[in-house]
Amino acid sequence: MSDATPIPIAGKPPESLVLGIVGLGLMGGALALALRRAFAEDEGRGRGGRRGGPRLLACDTDGHTLTAALDQGLIDEAFADPAPMLPRCDLVFLCLNPSTLLWFLETWMGAFKTGALLTDIAGIKGSVVAAVEKNLREDLDFIPGHPMAGSEKGGFANASHCDFRGKNYILTPLKRNRPENLAALKALIRRLGFGRITETTAAEHDRKIAFTSQLCHVIAAALIDCEEDLEITRFGGGSFEDLTRIAMLNAPMWTELFIENRAELLKRIERFEGSLDALKALIAGTNNRALEEKLALVRDRRTRMSLYPGPCD
Amino acid sequence: MSDATPIPIAGKPPESLVLGIVGLGLMGGALALALRRAFAEDEGRGRGGRRGGPRLLACDTDGHTLTAALDQGLIDEAFADPAPMLPRCDLVFLCLNPSTLLWFLETWMGAFKTGALLTDIAGIKGSVVAAVEKNLREDLDFIPGHPMAGSEKGGFANASHCDFRGKNYILTPLKRNRPENLAALKALIRRLGFGRITETTAAEHDRKIAFTSQLCHVIAAALIDCEEDLEITRFGGGSFEDLTRIAMLNAPMWTELFIENRAELLKRIERFEGSLDALKALIAGTNNRALEEKLALVRDRRTRMSLYPGPCD
Numbered sequence: 116m117s118d119a120t121p122i123p124i125a126g127k128p129p130e131s132l133v134l135g136i137v138g139l140g141l142m143g144g145a146l147a148l149a150l151r152r153a154f155a156e157d158e159g160r161g162r163g164g165r166r167g168g169p170r171l172l173a174c175d176t177d178g179h180t181l182t183a184a185l186d187q188g189l190i191d192e193a194f195a196d197p198a199p200m201l202p203r204c205d206l207v208f209l210c211l212n213p214s215t216l217l218w219f220l221e222t223w224m225g226a227f228k229t230g231a232l233l234t235d236i237a238g239i240k241g242s243v244v245a246a247v248e249k250n251l252r253e254d255l256d257f258i259p260g261h262p263m264a265g266s267e268k269g270g271f272a273n274a275s276h277c278d279f280r281g282k283n284y285i286l287t288p289l290k291r292n293r294p295e296n297l298a299a300l301k302a303l304i305r306r307l308g309f310g311r312i313t314e315t316t317a318a319e320h321d322r323k324i325a326f327t328s329q330l331c332h333v334i335a336a337a338l339i340d341c342e343e344d345l346e347i348t349r350f351g352g353g354s355f356e357d358l359t360r361i362a363m364l365n366a367p368m369w370t371e372l373f374i375e376n377r378a379e380l381l382k383r384i385e386r387f388e389g390s391l392d393a394l395k396a397l398i399a400g401t402n403n404r405a406l407e408e409k410l411a412l413v414r415d416r417r418t419r420m421s422l423y424p425g426p427c428d
Numbered sequence: 429m430s431d432a433t434p435i436p437i438a439g440k441p442p443e444s445l446v447l448g449i450v451g452l453g454l455m456g457g458a459l460a461l462a463l464r465r466a467f468a469e470d471e472g473r474g475r476g477g478r479r480g481g482p483r484l485l486a487c488d489t490d491g492h493t494l495t496a497a498l499d500q501g502l503i504d505e506a507f508a509d510p511a512p513m514l515p516r517c518d519l520v521f522l523c524l525n526p527s528t529l530l531w532f533l534e535t536w537m538g539a540f541k542t543g544a545l546l547t548d549i550a551g552i553k554g555s556v557v558a559a560v561e562k563n564l565r566e567d568l569d570f571i572p573g574h575p576m577a578g579s580e581k582g583g584f585a586n587a588s589h590c591d592f593r594g595k596n597y598i599l600t601p602l603k604r605n606r607p608e609n610l611a612a613l614k615a616l617i618r619r620l621g622f623g624r625i626t627e628t629t630a631a632e633h634d635r636k637i638a639f640t641s642q643l644c645h646v647i648a649a650a651l652i653d654c655e656e657d658l659e660i661t662r663f664g665g666g667s668f669e670d671l672t673r674i675a676m677l678n679a680p681m682w683t684e685l686f687i688e689n690r691a692e693l694l695k696r697i698e699r700f701e702g703s704l705d706a707l708k709a710l711i712a713g714t715n716n717r718a719l720e721e722k723l724a725l726v727r728d729r730r731t732r733m734s735l736y737p738g739p740c741d
């Protein structure tokens with residue numbers, strides 16, 4: 116992917132960009148790390164990229180995080196106040212919880228550089244897209260995104276646990292997005308290691324994510340809620356561990372995601388409950404053959420799911 | 429672990445044993461592989477073990493599997509008929525589905541070698557222990573076991589996907605078990621790489637496993653049952669994949685396990701449904717703070733679970 120000719124953003128090749136990261140949490144930190152690595156690799160291959168690739172600016176409310184990011188060489192400049200940073204950034208990754216993102220856009224809309232490209236990482240897209248379509252400055256471009264590569268261990272300190280390689284990245288482009296910006300952002304995302312970029316609508320994103328992500332977190336939480344034995348892992352063979360790892364969730368963020376996507380999530384919970392009830396009835400009943408047939412169908416469907424779609428766009 | 433003085437079985441050190449594996453499926457094959465590796469490692473370290481460690485005999489109904497196991501050097505002798513094999517084995521691993529295990533014990537009880545030690549790998553222990561306590565020959569010893577190290581990919585061909593290192597092994601010893609046999613089996617299990625051996629009762633095993641293993645498989649199956657989109661993995665970020673990998677299950681075996689442990693499993697499903705309903709109500713309601721507090725409690729409990737107990741007995 117990184118062998119393709121770089122597509123300019125705001126008229127500049129990626130190596131010459133000033134790139135801003137708003138919020139150095141788990142994902143902001145992981146993006147900084149992946150950016151450094153992506154461009155350091157090019158340098159290592161003698162491709163003549165500017166040392167360190169794009170200039171990385173970051174703002175965060177936590178001073179310790181900013182200091183750590185500077186000390187580790189992940190960013191070039193740190194800002195406690197977005198005011199002096201935003202007017203310099205050609206490309207901005209907004210790495211904030213949904214509610215903070217909406218607040219930030221409202222508060223700082225006037226500060227972004229003319230013609231800048233913005234993108235976000237929020238796990239819910241409907242409310243983000245609505246806010247952007249309503250309030251975005253005419254000269255700015257905003258491509259909503261969702262990198263599907265989190266970790267149950269949150270915060271900047273765990274950014275290195277986020278492995279982007281081969282992961283999904285979902286974009287929900289707006290009609291007004293400039294095609295060259297979309298192409299450039301996709302090229303950059305691939306350069307960070309992501310394996311598959313899917314473009315869809317915000318509504319479709321929120322429907323699908325209610326299932327693949329939010330319902331799974333609700334189930335993991337319910338599994339832990341119904342068992343009090345802290346030594347239960349003595350009886351674990353991997354299934355319990357795999358199903359409940361994500362129960363170590365970031366409670367404030369997931370509360371927001373659940374509430375923001377409440378209608379879709381409740382529908383998904385109810386569909387899941389319907390399937391669980393059907394399985395329960397088969398287990399309670401005397402028709403073992405019917406239970407076995409249902410399990411064989413499930414096995415077949417999951418196996419086919421793991422084959423679709425191809426490795427990357 | 430393997431530095432400890434070997435504990436004899438039937439008066440012989442492990443290297444001199446004749447060890448029989450009945451059923452070369454996923455677990456039978458994985459045990460053969462782990463046994464070869466464990467003793468080959470000793471040889472490599474110049475400990476003077478007999479080449480290949482214990483002599484491995486295996487019987488299976490599938491001729492191709494036996495040929496493959498011989499060709500790969502995993503076993504020394506293959507048998508389609510248990511009759512000539514069983515009278516030679518000092519130690520027998522019965523690697524069969526629960527119903528086949530009960531049938532096998534009833535059919536072949538007369539054929540085992542005098543004083544042999546038997547063990548099994550079935551995922552349900554109540555019915556196995558009941559059958560053994562009722563029908564076991566006086567001169568034999570049978571220690572029921574459950575290696576917690578399966579794979580959603582079943583069969584001998586996938587045996588190498590079973591990694592025993594650091595995994596749990598549960599034993600549900602009988603009152604009549606000879607202490608020296610129990611010690612010897614535990615030493616051998618550790619030598620195969622397992623990290624933690626838990627001794628408990630069959631009833632406790634079945635209660636705990638209904639939660640950590642069977643409920644998790646039912647949930648994974650229900651998740652797949654309620655989603656028809658085969659391309660849903662485009663929207664996966666790891667949670668969905670982790671929660672549903674085990675839906676690629678061995679349908680006949682899991683049908684048996686669910687049915688055999690029906691009462692405990694139904695209780696666990698209902699407890700889980702109670703927790704899921706409570707979470708659903710919190711998501712549907714307006715008290716976001718209560719939802720966040722519940723999620724924080726869950727996070728805390730799961731984090732503490734991952735710390736208990738220590739790495740190994």
